[in-house]
Amino acid sequence: MNKKIISVLSAFVLAISLSSCSNDSEIKSAEEYKDTYPDIYATYKANEDMSETKFGGSVQVDYLEAHPNLRTYYEGYGFAKQYDRARGHVYALEDVINTERPKPGASCLACKTADFVAALEKDGVDVNSMDFDQFVADHQGMDTISCYDCHMNDIGTVQVTRDHFRKQIDAGNVNANNAKVDSLSCAQCHVEYYLDPDTKEVILPYKYGFETDDMLKYYDEIEFADWEHPQTGAKLLKAQHPEFETMMGSVHDSAGLSCIDCHMPVVENEKGEKFKSHHWTSPLKSKEGIKNSCLSCHAGKSEDEMIAWVEEVQQGVYDRTNEVSDELKAFIDLLAKHVKAGDLSDEDKAELQKIHRHAQFKWDFVWVENGEGFHNSKKAHQNLDEAEELVKQGLEILKKYE
Ligand code: HEC
Ligand code: HEC
Numbered sequence: 586m587n588k589k590i591i592s593v594l595s596a597f598v599l600a601i602s603l604s605s606c607s608n609d610s611e612i613k614s615a616e617e618y619k620d621t622y623p624d625i626y627a628t629y630k631a632n633e634d635m636s637e638t639k640f641g642g643s644v645q646v647d648y649l650e651a652h653p654n655l656r657t658y659y660e661g662y663g664f665a666k667q668y669d670r671a672r673g674h675v676y677a678l679e680d681v682i683n684t685e686r687p688k689p690g691a692s693c694l695a696c697k698t699a700d701f702v703a704a705l706e707k708d709g710v711d712v713n714s715m716d717f718d719q720f721v722a723d724h725q726g727m728d729t730i731s732c733y734d735c736h737m738n739d740i741g742t743v744q745v746t747r748d749h750f751r752k753q754i755d756a757g758n759v760n761a762n763n764a765k766v767d768s769l770s771c772a773q774c775h776v777e778y779y780l781d782p783d784t785k786e787v788i789l790p791y792k793y794g795f796e797t798d799d800m801l802k803y804y805d806e807i808e809f810a811d812w813e814h815p816q817t818g819a820k821l822l823k824a825q826h827p828e829f830e831t832m833m834g835s836v837h838d839s840a841g842l843s844c845i846d847c848h849m850p851v852v853e854n855e856k857g858e859k860f861k862s863h864h865w866t867s868p869l870k871s872k873e874g875i876k877n878s879c880l881s882c883h884a885g886k887s888e889d890e891m892i893a894w895v896e897e898v899q900q901g902v903y904d905r906t907n908e909v910s911d912e913l914k915a916f917i918d919l920l921a922k923h924v925k926a927g928d929l930s931d932e933d934k935a936e937l938q939k940i941h942r943h944a945q946f947k948w949d950f951v952w953v954e955n956g957e958g959f960h961n962s963k964k965a966h967q968n969l970d971e972a973e974e975l976v977k978q979g980l981e982i983l984k985k986y987e
């Protein structure tokens with residue numbers, strides 16, 4: 586990692602955080618850069634690739650099929666209708682438009698297209714709560730995630746374009762002035778968030794920190810819930826792709842890496858010219874990528890050995906996720922039975938509903954994280970252990986009623 590680039594960029598992102606993204610010029614589409622940056626454009630187009638790896642990749646796996654317990658967890662909420670695994674950036678816009686999940690507002694487009702950012706700038710925060718379909722109908726020809734999302738119209742700088750993320754920098758909840766500043770361009774979308782119930786504004790729950798306990802403290806304090814579970818009556822939270830928060834405090838974060846060190850490896854064109862790949866996908870798909878982004882530190886290992894090592898770490902998290910999932914499912918079923926029977930004391934019922942809320946959030950935080958355990962296996966195991974501990978406490982309370 587080039588120290589000079591880091592310091593230039595950190596100064597730059599900080600500057601942006603103090604100004605704001607006022608850019609009056611039209612948004613340039615990715616295609617307009619096709620001739621100026623042919624190599625980068627070609628890797629950008631490679632985001633259409635739909636291949637997969639052992640635990641990850643870009644095939645749209647139907648999560649509800651693959652993991653039927655999810656139907657119980659998300660009952661009464663949109664994610665029980667359709668929930669597919671993420672694929673490349675070029676599909677972001679069409680995937681949100683086509684999902685069968687109901688959309689609470691136009692702000693669902695906040696992380697799918699820069700045209701929504703432009704609309705927020707132009708028409709103000711009220712666009713967040715506009716009807717989603719109406720907004721899409723009014724804005725024909727929107728671009729999916731493209732150059733503007735990270736560079737605006739100024740290629741050669743990396744920028745934070747999302748107000749919801751800039752606000753966290755300004756509040757001091759995210760330190761933009763450290764070595765991991767490159768990650769911020771990714772973190773503006775690859776994070777846990779919620780929508781303000783009234784304004785539908787995107788907000789990040791960072792007041793107390795990046796851990797699940799910090800977020801639960803915040804969510805409990807503001808009494809936020811995404812929905813109420815129809816069987817247990819618990820007021821639940823849906824965790825969303827917390828890649829950035831998971832990465833924080835990981836071995837690779839401590840080693841000074843950012844998202845782009847692994848996801849935008851330096852590659853070469855036929856003439857031997859080097860550039861940063863703009864194909865954001867599983868690093869395990871490219872041996873050239875593994876060589877250039879991993880082996881500088883993990884010298885002595887081959888590319889295949891690196892893949893096997895990652896998969897071993899992921900397997901451990903995967904198995905534990907399934908184990909705790911079955912325990913959580915059994916707890917929810919039992920709680921639902923007693924809520925239906927109406928035999929719980931008010932105090933126990935409230936406590937059990939809180940346990941459902943907290944345990945499911947911790948489990949979901951690991952399950953929905955797209956690194957499938959790789960980004961921070963220690964944090965993943967810790968959250969799963971804590972979810973399991975909560976479930977045990979819940980079962981202990983329920984014993985009285987069996
Ligand atoms: C040390 C290298 C490294 C760093 C740093 C890193 N990742 Fe990853 N990422 C990986 C690996 C390895 C996988 C697992 C890929 C797989 O399962 O095929 C992955 C998976 C992903 C996936 C799912 C990809 C897929 O195709 O399944 C996303 C999304 C992702 N990372 C985003 C991020 C973001 C955002 C950051 C920064 C906050 C980040 N990553 C930091 C190495 C890294
Ligand atoms: C404007 C929002 C946004 C930004 C900025 C963003 N992403 Fe994404 N990313 C998404 C969305 C949305 C998806 C899922 C698209 C889909 O499934 O339709 C995604 C998917 C991915 C995937 C999975 C691709 C696959 O093949 O499965 C990876 C990896 C990834 N992003 C990495 C990154 C990295 C690294 C950065 C920073 C350089 C970044 N993203 C910046 C929104 C964003």
Ligand code: HEC
Pocket residue numbers: 590594615618622625626629730731732733734735736740741743767770771845849859860861863
């Ligand atoms: C998801 C965020 C993101 C998107 C979208 C994006 N870039 Fe980048 N781009 C980056 C980051 C991060 C860097 C690396 C900055 C650094 O070197 O630390 C970069 C670097 C570059 C560079 C410098 C080249 C190099 O090899 O270092 C160019 C040129 C560039 N991007 C052009 C484009 C073009 C053209 C598009 C659209 C087709 C685009 N970018 C889309 C994040 C993005």
Ligand code: HEC
Pocket residue numbers: 836837840841842847868875878879880881882883891894895898959961962963
């Ligand atoms: C800047 C140096 C550096 C780079 C680059 C780097 N790593 Fe690491 N990695 C470390 C350190 C330090 C550790 C912790 C000590 C150890 O286990 O070797 C680690 C640990 C790991 C682990 C074990 C993690 C766990 O949870 O047990 C895996 C797997 C791994 N790295 C894979 C990768 C992959 C894949 C890449 C490239 C995409 C990569 N690393 C790039 C420094 C690095």
